[in-house]
Amino acid sequence: MTQTIDSGQGRGTAHAAPTLDEVAQAAGVSRSTASRAINGGHRVSPEAQLAVDDAVERLGYVPNRAARSLVTRRTGSVALVLPEPDERVLNDPFLTGTLRGVSSALGTSELQLVLIMARPGDQDGRIARYLGGGHVDGAIVASHHREDGLEEDLARSGMPSVFVGRPFEPENHLYVDVDNFDGGRQAAQRLIDRGCRRITTISGPLDMTAGIDRLDGWAAALRAAGFETDGVEHGDFTMAAGSAAAERLLARVPDLDGIFAASDAMAAGAVRVLREHGLSVPDDVAVVGYDDLGFAVASTPQLTTVTNPVSVLAGEATMLLLDVLAGAEAPVAPTVLPAELVVRASA
Amino acid sequence: MTQTIDSGQGRGTAHAAPTLDEVAQAAGVSRSTASRAINGGHRVSPEAQLAVDDAVERLGYVPNRAARSLVTRRTGSVALVLPEPDERVLNDPFLTGTLRGVSSALGTSELQLVLIMARPGDQDGRIARYLGGGHVDGAIVASHHREDGLEEDLARSGMPSVFVGRPFEPENHLYVDVDNFDGGRQAAQRLIDRGCRRITTISGPLDMTAGIDRLDGWAAALRAAGFETDGVEHGDFTMAAGSAAAERLLARVPDLDGIFAASDAMAAGAVRVLREHGLSVPDDVAVVGYDDLGFAVASTPQLTTVTNPVSVLAGEATMLLLDVLAGAEAPVAPTVLPAELVVRASA
DNA sequence: TTGTAAGCGTTATCAT
DNA sequence: ATGATAACGCTTACAA
Numbered sequence: 001m002t003q004t005i006d007s008g009q010g011r012g013t014a015h016a017a018p019t020l021d022e023v024a025q026a027a028g029v030s031r032s033t034a035s036r037a038i039n040g041g042h043r044v045s046p047e048a049q050l051a052v053d054d055a056v057e058r059l060g061y062v063p064n065r066a067a068r069s070l071v072t073r074r075t076g077s078v079a080l081v082l083p084e085p086d087e088r089v090l091n092d093p094f095l096t097g098t099l100r101g102v103s104s105a106l107g108t109s110e111l112q113l114v115l116i117m118a119r120p121g122d123q124d125g126r127i128a129r130y131l132g133g134g135h136v137d138g139a140i141v142a143s144h145h146r147e148d149g150l151e152e153d154l155a156r157s158g159m160p161s162v163f164v165g166r167p168f169e170p171e172n173h174l175y176v177d178v179d180n181f182d183g184g185r186q187a188a189q190r191l192i193d194r195g196c197r198r199i200t201t202i203s204g205p206l207d208m209t210a211g212i213d214r215l216d217g218w219a220a221a222l223r224a225a226g227f228e229t230d231g232v233e234h235g236d237f238t239m240a241a242g243s244a245a246a247e248r249l250l251a252r253v254p255d256l257d258g259i260f261a262a263s264d265a266m267a268a269g270a271v272r273v274l275r276e277h278g279l280s281v282p283d284d285v286a287v288v289g290y291d292d293l294g295f296a297v298a299s300t301p302q303l304t305t306v307t308n309p310v311s312v313l314a315g316e317a318t319m320l321l322l323d324v325l326a327g328a329e330a331p332v333a334p335t336v337l338p339a340e341l342v343v344r345a346s347a
Numbered sequence: 348m349t350q351t352i353d354s355g356q357g358r359g360t361a362h363a364a365p366t367l368d369e370v371a372q373a374a375g376v377s378r379s380t381a382s383r384a385i386n387g388g389h390r391v392s393p394e395a396q397l398a399v400d401d402a403v404e405r406l407g408y409v410p411n412r413a414a415r416s417l418v419t420r421r422t423g424s425v426a427l428v429l430p431e432p433d434e435r436v437l438n439d440p441f442l443t444g445t446l447r448g449v450s451s452a453l454g455t456s457e458l459q460l461v462l463i464m465a466r467p468g469d470q471d472g473r474i475a476r477y478l479g480g481g482h483v484d485g486a487i488v489a490s491h492h493r494e495d496g497l498e499e500d501l502a503r504s505g506m507p508s509v510f511v512g513r514p515f516e517p518e519n520h521l522y523v524d525v526d527n528f529d530g531g532r533q534a535a536q537r538l539i540d541r542g543c544r545r546i547t548t549i550s551g552p553l554d555m556t557a558g559i560d561r562l563d564g565w566a567a568a569l570r571a572a573g574f575e576t577d578g579v580e581h582g583d584f585t586m587a588a589g590s591a592a593a594e595r596l597l598a599r600v601p602d603l604d605g606i607f608a609a610s611d612a613m614a615a616g617a618v619r620v621l622r623e624h625g626l627s628v629p630d631d632v633a634v635v636g637y638d639d640l641g642f643a644v645a646s647t648p649q650l651t652t653v654t655n656p657v658s659v660l661a662g663e664a665t666m667l668l669l670d671v672l673a674g675a676e677a678p679v680a681p682t683v684l685p686a687e688l689v690v691r692a693s694a
Numbered sequence: 695t696t697g698t699a700a701g702c703g704t705t706a707t708c709a710t
Numbered sequence: 711a712t713g714a715t716a717a718c719g720c721t722t723a724c725a726a
Contacts, residue, residue, distance in 0.1 A: 019720085029696080031697085031720085032697060032699095035720070060479075062476065063720075064720070066412075067702090067719035067721090069720090070413040070417055071701080077461065087447075092440050092443045093439050095439075095443050096439045099462070100434075104466060112461050112477070114459050116459070117447075117450045119451060119453065129409065133409040294439070298645060366703060366704090376712080377714080378703095379714080380713070382704070382705060382706090383711090386705080390711055392711060392712085395711080410703085410704075411703050412704095413702085415703080417718045418705045418717075418718050
């Protein structure tokens with residue numbers, strides 16, 4: 001016996017948790033009455049209620065979730081699903097913003113948050129299987145990619161769920177989103193208004209609706225102004241991708257004077273490359289980013305960008321899920337927050 | 348009926364989940380045999396095993412977790428507890444690093460991660476009550492502060508748990524840590540070796556052992572070299588706090604030529620103030636930070652700092668918890684990772 | 695308003 | 711190796 005610390009694994013001093021029966025006995029009522037008193041207290045006399053409350057307090061009773069769940073068929077928890085395996089798309093501020101949004105929207109609801117992230121050596125369908133297993137009452141999906149299969153899995157399982165960001169089959173799912181199309185449009189318009197004549201873009205991944213929408217918005221603004229829309233290179237939202245895309249852009253479109261990058265990280269990467277080429281920002285080339293999650297003000301020059309209110313979005317999604325779980329009818333139209341351009345130094 | 352989208356809330360098309368009884372029937376065996384076959388398959392004939400496996404596959408059977416949990420007294424999930432309510436201490440890279448560490452260490456273990464963050468309008472003891480309620484098999488605690496009461500709660504509940512970072516009563520708890528004392532010592536030594544003669548520090552919160560240890564290490568190095576250790580101001584790890592502390596330091600110790608800040612964010616805040624005072628870094632004042640979680644390389648000049656391997660630490664903590672849950676004996680001594688100074692431009 | 699009793703879907707015990 | 715059978719702790723008709 002070399003064990004030096006009792007971290008509880010022996011459940012040594014922990015008393016057996018009191019059961020509802022014991023509470024009922026201590027309160028001098030039947031188990032059913034105790035149960036009713038504990039769950040909202042409908043059809044229970046004031047004196048019985050009091051006796052039960054008292055017994056609960058004295059015994060330190062906490063309902064056994066498994067037992068309750070077994071009969072109610074409710075688990076008391078919701079999942080936050082993050083299917084993105086690596087750190088490319090799912091960066092720090094995005095993750096924390098989402099987490100804080102969900103967590104604070106959960107508020108006092110007693111619901112617990114179980115986090116389902118894709119894991120390194122993930123066998124295919126682990127997430128689907130978990131979701132299908134009835135371990136949670138509902139799910140919030142963020143950072144969704146077309147090929148992660150979540151839309152199909154969720155639709156099939158019939159589990160209540162809300163997407164943060166429009167899914168690819170919007171008719172089949174509840175979701176909240178921000179107007180990424182208009183965000184891309186505003187970004188491009190800013191460059192146009194600034195006097196740029198050869199405007200390019202570094203788009204996000206096209207297996208995410210946000211990436212597609214921002215690109216489409218950019219293209220729409222350019223077309224409306226009579227500009228070419230062929231200056232497009234793709235990236236995965238990271239700074240490295242932004243640098244690489246900027247190099248390709250410079251090679252293909254030497255006379256470019258404006259870049260809309262679909263993330264601030266990519267914008268920062270592009271700025272670095274522009275400088276290495278002796279180009280000044282914003283004088284030679286104006287740059288607009290996207291997100292405003294911390295990166296935009298940290299870089300030099302500070303980035304003109306479009307806000308991406310991930311935390312608010314995650315909070316809205318959570319509240320919607322809560323409504324649905326509470327039996328509310330699904331809304332007729334999804335919530336779509338407006339895009340907001342914030343002008344700083346880079347454009 | 349204005350409902351337009353079936354997000355599953357009616358559980359419309361979802362078939363009732365098949366039970367163990369149905370699987371047994373389909374396989375032509377008893378429920379007990381089916382159960383054994385499913386759980387590892389000891390004392391089960393090859394043909395029975397095959398028949399059960401087949402039935403499981405055909406019916407798409409997934410064990411009901413609540414029922415299983417009720418009898419095994421295991422929930423199949425562990426909690427990650429983050430008692431820090433606001434964004435001061437628990438910054439983005441810290442949170443994501445911890446999350447990734449835990450998540451990847453959970454690996455293929457089938458254990459689910461339930462995230463317990465302090466919430467805005469938290470009634471006191473919500474976390475303790477949850478932990479005491481037997482909703483999880485074990486807990487990992489990160490970002491622990493002295494007054495959050497977690498040490499007492501966890502000790503009382505007897506729930507297996509591991510702290511990321513040494514708790515205040517180390518004898519009572521399992522934990523993993525990095526050598527913050529030596530980290531502070533190395534930081535100070537770097538300043539001494541560089542030729543600084545009046546070395547100060549911006550310490551972290553003293554209600555966290557990490558803050559205390561870094562300060563103590565700094566002081567020890569200074570004393571060993573025969574320097575004064577009175578140049579101390581406190582901060583809460585944020586950039587704003589670093590700036591404020593630097594101002595106070597400058598006022599109190601006008602001839603300072605070295606600053607050790609207990610976080611990179613505070614170091615960056617200090618650098619900004621130093622520059623505003625016309626002081627150059629590192630020529631007039633050398634600065635060493637702490638963390639190296641992204642901030643250090645992003646600032647100008649890049650920060651000499653001490654690595655804080657939060658992700659590794661969280662992973663180690665998780666593996667230790669897994670061991671304990673699997674019945675392993677607690678280790679005799681805690682894991683303490685070595686501190687590592689990384690030299691860049693600021694000192 | 696209260697109590698009795700019947701499950702909820704598993705695992706564990708114990709004969710066989 | 712297998713199969714009855716008894717828990718596990720709770721909610722919920724239904725009866726009183």
